Amino acid sequence: MIQNLRLYSGLTLFAYVFMHLINQAAGIISPEAMEAADLLTTGIWQFPPLEILLLAAAITHFLLATARLTSRRSLRLRKSEWAQMILGLCIPFLLFRHIIATRIIELGFDVDPAFERVLLDLAVFLPSQGILHAIAVIVVWTHGCIGIHFWLRLKPFYPRWRGALGATAVLVPTLALAGFGAASAEIIRRSEEGGRKYVFGVLDAANVNDAAIKFYENAVLPGTIIAIALAFAPFVVRQIRQTIDRIKRGPMLSMPNGKMIRVAPGATALEALRDAGVQMASVCGGHGRCTTCRIHCGSGIDQLAAPGKIEAAALASIHAPRGMRLACQIRPLNDLAVAPLLPANATAQDGRRPGGLSGSERQVVSIFTDLRDSTRLGEKKMPYDVLFILNQFFAEMTEALRESGGLYAQFTGDGLMALYGLDTDDTETMIRDALHGAAGMLRRIENLNEHLKSELPHTLRIGIGIHMGEAIVGEMGPPGRENISAIGDTINTAARLESQTKKHGVPLVISKAIFDHGPIALPENAVMHEVALRGKDQTVAYYALENMPELPERVV
Numbered sequence: 218m219i220q221n222l223r224l225y226s227g228l229t230l231f232a233y234v235f236m237h238l239i240n241q242a243a244g245i246i247s248p249e250a251m252e253a254a255d256l257l258t259t260g261i262w263q264f265p266p267l268e269i270l271l272l273a274a275a276i277t278h279f280l281l282a283t284a285r286l287t288s289r290r291s292l293r294l295r296k297s298e299w300a301q302m303i304l305g306l307c308i309p310f311l312l313f314r315h316i317i318a319t320r321i322i323e324l325g326f327d328v329d330p331a332f333e334r335v336l337l338d339l340a341v342f343l344p345s346q347g348i349l350h351a352i353a354v355i356v357v358w359t360h361g362c363i364g365i366h367f368w369l370r371l372k373p374f375y376p377r378w379r380g381a382l383g384a385t386a387v388l389v390p391t392l393a394l395a396g397f398g399a400a401s402a403e404i405i406r407r408s409e410e411g412g413r414k415y416v417f418g419v420l421d422a423a424n425v426n427d428a429a430i431k432f433y434e435n436a437v438l439p440g441t442i443i444a445i446a447l448a449f450a451p452f453v454v455r456q457i458r459q460t461i462d463r464i465k466r467g468p469m470l471s472m473p474n475g476k477m478i479r480v481a482p483g484a485t486a487l488e489a490l491r492d493a494g495v496q497m498a499s500v501c502g503g504h505g506r507c508t509t510c511r512i513h514c515g516s517g518i519d520q521l522a523a524p525g526k527i528e529a530a531a532l533a534s535i536h537a538p539r540g541m542r543l544a545c546q547i548r549p550l551n552d553l554a555v556a557p558l559l560p561a562n563a564t565a566q567d568g569r570r571p572g573g574l575s576g577s578e579r580q581v582v583s584i585f586t587d588l589r590d591s592t593r594l595g596e597k598k599m600p601y602d603v604l605f606i607l608n609q610f611f612a613e614m615t616e617a618l619r620e621s622g623g624l625y626a627q628f629t630g631d632g633l634m635a636l637y638g639l640d641t642d643d644t645e646t647m648i649r650d651a652l653h654g655a656a657g658m659l660r661r662i663e664n665l666n667e668h669l670k671s672e673l674p675h676t677l678r679i680g681i682g683i684h685m686g687e688a689i690v691g692e693m694g695p696p697g698r699e700n701i702s703a704i705g706d707t708i709n710t711a712a713r714l715e716s717q718t719k720k721h722g723v724p725l726v727i728s729k730a731i732f733d734h735g736p737i738a739l740p741e742n743a744v745m746h747e748v749a750l751r752g753k754d755q756t757v758a759y760y761a762l763e764n765m766p767e768l769p770e771r772v773v
Contacts, residue, residue, distance in 0.1 A: 220504050220527070223281040224368060229274035231361040233262055238358065238393035244332075244400030245392070251332040251400060279309075279447075286451040287458070288483075293491040297363055298502060304360040306451075310444035311353035314346060317436050326429035333404065334423035337416065340401035341408050347401060351394055358390045370500060371507050371565050471516075471554045480549050486512065487544035496561035500568060503545035505531050507568040510544040515554035521547055536571050536640065570692070570701070571639065580644065582637040582651040582685040582731070583708050584623070585715035586614060586658060589678040591631035597674035606669065607631065610677065613665050617657030622650045626702045634711075636703055639690065648685065648735030649769060652727075655681050656765045659724060682715025684728040684757070710750060710757050717748055721761035729758035740766050 240258040243250040262271055282305055294302070318338060319330040328334075339347035369375045369382075408416055459481070470478040470489055480489040487510050490497050501507035505527040514521065518540060524532060528546040541558070559567055588610055594603045611633065615625050618635050627634035635654065638647035662679050669677075686707035693702045714726045732739045740762060747756040 222277055223285075226274040226278035226281070227361070227364050229270060230278060231365065233259070233271055234357055234361055235389065236262075238354065238389050241354075241394075241400075242389075242392035242396040244396030244398075248333050248336060248400045248403060251396070255332065283447070283451045287454045289455065289488065293494075297366075301360055301363040301367070304356050304363070306448040307356055308353070308360065309447050310441070311349055311356055313440045313444050314437065315350060315353070317433055317440065322429045322433060326424075326426060326432065328425055328429045329423040331419075331423055332400070334419055334425065336400055336404040337408065337419055340404050341416070351397065354390055354393055354397070358386075358393075362386045367502055371568070373569070375565075468549045469552045470549065471552070473556045483548060485545055486542075486547050486549060486553070486555060489549075490544060490555075490557075495557070497544060497557060498559050498561050498563035498567075499545055500563070500565045501545075505543055505546045507565055508532070508535055508537075508543060509559050509563040509565070509568040511535075511537070511541055511558045511568075512544045513540050513556045513558055514542050514547075515540070515556070517549070517551050517553035518542075520551040521549065521553065535569065578687055578689050578705075580638060580642070580647075580686065581688050581690060581703060581707065582647045582683065583688065583703065583711035584635040584637070584651055584655060585632065585682045585712045586635070587629075587632035587680045587715055587718075589680060589719075590675060593675060598672075602672065606672065606677075609665060609669065610662075613661040614658055617661050618654055620657055621654035623654045624701060626700070632715075634702070634708070636688075636690070636701075638685075639701070644685075644734050645736045648731055648737065651683060651685075652731075652735075652737060652765065652768055655683060655725065656768060659765060678724065680715055680718030680724060680726070682711050682713070682718065682726045683731055684711040684714055685730050685734065686710070706750070713748060713750060714757070714759055717746075717759065717761065721746075723761045723763050725762040725765065726759050727762060729760065732760070736769055737766050740764075 236258040240251060240254050243254040262268055282302075286302060319335060322328045323330050339350055365382075411418075467480045467482050467484070470480060470486060472478065472495070476493075478489055478493040478495070480486065481492075484492075485503070487497055487499060487503055498509035499507070500509045503510070505525075508531050521542065523529075524542065525546065528543050531543060532541065544555070544557075588607075591607075594606060598606070611628075614633060617623075618625055621637075622640070623635045623637050624639055625633060626636045635651075637651040637654065638644075641647055658679060658681060662677055666673065666676050684707060686705075688703040688705040688707040690701065690703045692700065693704070710728065714728060717726045718724060729745060731737065739760070743760045743762065745758050745760060747758050749756050
């Protein structure tokens with residue numbers, strides 16, 4: 218609830234800033250164009266309900282942001298988080314003079330905040346305030362854009378729109394500053410040509426009076442002191458809290474390498490780990506939305522409070538197993554053994570990956586599929602044609618996996634490995650889905666032969682080996698290019714069975730374990746064979762089949 222308030226209040230303020238900058242961009246045309254555009258931009262915010270909403274959003278956003286800073290036990294933040302925080306704390310100092318000189322004296326002294334009068338103040342009377350105003354535009358807009366980025370980077374669509382949004386983020390303040398500069402130059406020109414008559418004419422038209430001027434002058438010093446105090450107060454309060462926390466004895470986090478980390482009273486595990494110099498991912502900034510700070514909790518997990526609404530929703534979205542928690546959400550009160558599950562450079566996409574696949578041993582059905590006589594393609598076709606045929610082949614095979622709920626886990630030059638059972642523990646379901654996937658592959662290879670008849674030097678054939686058992690499943694591969702795959706005897710056996718399709722001249726070799734544990738009836742006259750596993754004394758029993766057994770309908 219508090220996080221949503223901070224987000225929605227920030228979005229409200231960002232909407233006002235965006236419209237205000239669009240208004241300033243009209244200054245490229247003339248100050249009068251700015252005044253005319255004001256009716257459709259910032260002017261509508263003076264409607265009482267919207268003005269109350271804007272004021273409430275400003276107070277709420279500042280209080281929640283400073284409260285969060287005050288409550289932080291660690292200030293080991295990313296550069297972008299530091300930038301957002303520092304820029305936000307500078308905003309009151311940069312804007313309070315502008316607010317007093319426009320809205321406050323308008324309400325208190327009936328002074329018209331017309332753009333021509335405001336520009337006269339900023340460009341002629343107080344050019345230093347004009348410079349501060351330009352800096353404020355950059356600071357406020359950048360602070361808001363960082364916040365928008367933090368919010369959107371968890372959304373799946375964001376990578377596709379990031380370029381366009383980034384260009385917009387640069388274009389808007391550029392146009393606003395160009396409009397402010399052009400309008401200021403025009404006001405300076407008018408004041409030089411019109412002299413005192415022009416200047417006093419503008420001031421008289423805006424009803425600028427001595428009382429308003431005196432109020433502004435008297436308010437500058439107290440306003441400056443208050444703005445500086447607001448910027449430093451969170452750090453002072455935080456330091457007092459840390460001093461009190463050092464007196465108290467907090468629980469300890471034990472890491473897999475034996476390192477012990479003390480947790481300050483009330484601190485989250487993420488704050489404690491970062492304060493101790495442990496690099497931890499947290500794409501969402503510790504709000505419990507991205508799951509990149511996921512950790513495995515061992516001894517002491519029973520003393521942890523149950524996940525709150527936000528954490529429970531995040532864990533459910535990735536099908537997290539027991540023992541997995543979010544470091545940014547747990548506040549240990551007792552000693553706890555923890556182990557980070559994602560690297561420190563994990564991305565939002567990593568956070569959306571299923572939680573149960575971070576190196577777990579589970580029962581799976583493994584399928585190995587190989588394209589027969591693929592080398593003959595290279596002898597009869599040009600390289601580009603071979604690549605086209607292989608791409609068509611892989612597209613059809615992966616579509617068969619998608620339809621049956623399988624995972625494309627590994628690629629070879631002319632074959633692939635697929636896994637079933639990553640999202641279910643029901644043995645019959647994973648076997649039924651796997652055989653439906655294999656049936657789809659056989660059906661699609663026939664369709665591909667018909668579709669590419671004029672392009673193929675020979676009919677495409679495949680061999681499929683299917684086995685089930687325990688395997689280690691998780692993210693594997695070089696840094697930055699990991700994918701979910703599996704290793705173990707089950708995987709090796711499935712590959713060995715696939716090679717037996719060549720020996721028997723059939724498209725299917727299915728292990729006896731599949732028929733022993735699944736809902737699939739063994740075909741009549743099926744003969745059981747055995748093959749020794751490489752490097753082992755044991756053998757595996759299997760059936761070599763010309764056709765797919767009769768399958769029950771798949772339940773989606």
